[in-house]
Amino acid sequence: MAIADIQPADELEKEIRAAGGTAAQVSLDVTDPESVAAGFAEAERQLGPLDIVVNNAAIGTPVALIQDLDVAAWERTLKINLTGSMLCIQAAARLMRPRGRGAIVNIASNVAKRGLPNRSAYVSSKWGLLGLTQTAALELVDANIRVNAICPGPVATPHLDEVMQGHARAEGRSVEQVAEDWRTGAPMRRFIELDEVANVAVFLASEESSAMTGQALNVTGGLIMS
Numbered sequence: 001m002a003i004a005d006i007q008p009a010d011e012l013e014k015e016i017r018a019a020g021g022t023a024a025q026v027s028l029d030v031t032d033p034e035s036v037a038a039g040f041a042e043a044e045r046q047l048g049p050l051d052i053v054v055n056n057a058a059i060g061t062p063v064a065l066i067q068d069l070d071v072a073a074w075e076r077t078l079k080i081n082l083t084g085s086m087l088c089i090q091a092a093a094r095l096m097r098p099r100g101r102g103a104i105v106n107i108a109s110n111v112a113k114r115g116l117p118n119r120s121a122y123v124s125s126k127w128g129l130l131g132l133t134q135t136a137a138l139e140l141v142d143a144n145i146r147v148n149a150i151c152p153g154p155v156a157t158p159h160l161d162e163v164m165q166g167h168a169r170a171e172g173r174s175v176e177q178v179a180e181d182w183r184t185g186a187p188m189r190r191f192i193e194l195d196e197v198a199n200v201a202v203f204l205a206s207e208e209s210s211a212m213t214g215q216a217l218n219v220t221g222g223l224i225m226s
């Protein structure tokens with residue numbers, strides 16, 4: 001597996017190797033077409049042809065009402081979350097089409113299917129990602145490349161802590177209150193585990209989902225049902 005990130009991912013690489021997997025780190029910036037193309041080429045040089053690409057890179061900020069939103073912050077979020085995913089799909093399509101096989105999995109969010117106050121940039125980027133998923137699925141179906149998305153609910157990660165702190169500040173509440181609301185907001189009344197998202201990514205990348213393309217699967221503990 002190639003771990004492509006703008007920052008080092010030594011711990012993740014160690015974890016994959018310890019579990020018996022093959023891992024290589026590739027440094028790339030998803031907002032830069034040249035960096036993406038070079039990163040994909042480097043991944044293929046180290047690991048062989050790429051059959052599966054998971055678009056996971058994203059940022060969750062800014063946390064502010066639209067009336068107070070800084071346009072540069074809005075644009076940065078769309079550039080990383082949406083343009084970045086498009087550039088990685090573009091690079092993947094160029095490599096996969098001649099081989100006539102591939103699977104692309106885009107990590108969206110539960111807020112790709114609903115609104116959320118104070119998060120217009122992130123929400124819009126994730127709604128856009130579902131449109132991009134459906135369009136890429138249609139464009140690549142003839143090349144036997146499937147494109148699907150996952151819409152996770154809140155997953156207990158450092159990213160979530162940072163986002164909940166932003167909500168607490170913006171909403172004048174404590175982080176504990178925000179966390180309790182988010183944890184109990186879904187019918188299952190808990191956060192989603194990392195493995196519960198990863199398992200669905202493995203499914204969508206595998207032949208087990210061979211008749212699925214353009215789909216957006218909810219992994220939200222029942223929060224989103226459509």
Ligand SMILES: NC(=O)c1ccc[n+]([C@@H]2O[C@H](COP(=O)([O-])OP(=O)(O)OC[C@H]3O[C@@H](n4cnc5c(N)ncnc54)[C@H](O)[C@@H]3O)[C@@H](O)[C@H]2O)c1
Binds near residue numbers: 005031056109153155
């Ligand atoms: N954590 C949650 O609750 C949650 C819920 C729903 C969806 N998601 C989505 O899941 C995915 C992973 O989230 P996470 O919580 O693990 O966040 P994370 O911050 O741990 O991971 C995101 C990664 O993207 C990388 N990145 C940021 N900008 C980049 C750039 N320009 N080029 C390359 N890499 C870049 C970061 O370095 C980071 O390693 C994201 O798409 C996020 O929107 C997360």
